[in-house]
Amino acid sequence: DAGITQSPRHKVTETGTPVTLRCHQTENHRYMYWYRQDPGHGLRLIHYSYGVKDTDKGEVSDGYSVSRSKTEDFLLTLESATSSQTSVYFCAISVRDRVETQYFGPGTRLLVL
Amino acid sequence: TQLLEQSPQFLSIQEGENLTVYCNSSSVFSSLQWYRQEPGEGPVLLVTVVTGGEVKKLKRLTFQFGDARKDSSLHITAAQPGDTGLYLCAGTQGGSEKLVFGKGTKLTVNP
Numbered sequence: 001d002a003g004i005t006q007s008p009r010h011k012v013t014e015t016g017t018p019v020t021l022r023c024h025q026t027e028n029h030r031y032m033y034w035y036r037q038d039p040g041h042g043l044r045l046i047h048y049s050y051g052v053k054d055t056d057k058g059e060v061s062d063g064y065s066v067s068r069s070k071t072e073d074f075l076l077t078l079e080s081a082t083s084s085q086t087s088v089y090f091c092a093i094s095v096r097d098r099v100e101t102q103y104f105g106p107g108t109r110l111l112v113l
Numbered sequence: 114t115q116l117l118e119q120s121p122q123f124l125s126i127q128e129g130e131n132l133t134v135y136c137n138s139s140s141v142f143s144s145l146q147w148y149r150q151e152p153g154e155g156p157v158l159l160v161t162v163v164t165g166g167e168v169k170k171l172k173r174l175t176f177q178f179g180d181a182r183k184d185s186s187l188h189i190t191a192a193q194p195g196d197t198g199l200y201l202c203a204g205t206q207g208g209s210e211k212l213v214f215g216k217g218t219k220l221t222v223n224p
Contacts, residue, residue: 031210042216043156043201050210058211090155100144100163100205102212104155 003027004105006091012111019078021108023091031094032074034066036087049074081112116140117202117215125221129191134218136202137184145178145185148201156201192222
């Protein structure tokens with residue numbers, strides 16, 4: 001347990017509405033990541049952060065934005081949700097700034113109708 | 114193009130059997146990781162291998178990194194129902210700050 005929580009754990013929303021998912025960590029790690037997991041695609045990186053206000057895009061960043069105003073919180077926003085964004089979203093942290101040592105949160109299951 | 118190919122995609126075996134899961138690439142990786150994920154939960158890191166030819170053991174699980182650092186395998190001896198889950202390999206390349214994941218192998222061990 002790397003002290004990672006995600007909220008909400010489940011959400012149902014309608015197409016076109018904004019949605020924000022929160023990832024919170026308690027151990028002050030610098031690197032944080034957002035992934036989505038879909039059948040047939042595995043885990044794909046959306047965005048990541050290497051410090052407060054320092055973020056970069058991942059493999060599937062279109063339609064998503066992120067913010068990190070505090071070390072402990074990394075927010076993922078879907079500005080205008082689409083059905084293709086129905087997925088399970090996982091947050092992860094890197095321990096000791098080592099990208100290969102990532103620990104994952106419990107996930108948020110998002111359904112966009 | 115998937116950078117890391119896992120095989121098989123699905124595997125259903127009886128308790129007590131042995132099995133091997135493969136993670137292959139045409140690219141060199143600095144390190145490879147294996148994760149296990151249970152339904153409704155996040156992936157849990159099992160092991161990291163960083164040296165070509167490296168072998169690591171975790172109870173009944175044996176992980177190997179290929180000599181050329183392009184592939185890895187996970188061998189489970191005498192599988193138990195508690196081994197059921199999705200096994201994911203992931204890797205890092207060069208100085209990248211990102212992990213690349215395979216699509217996973219879904220293992221079912223029947224009692």
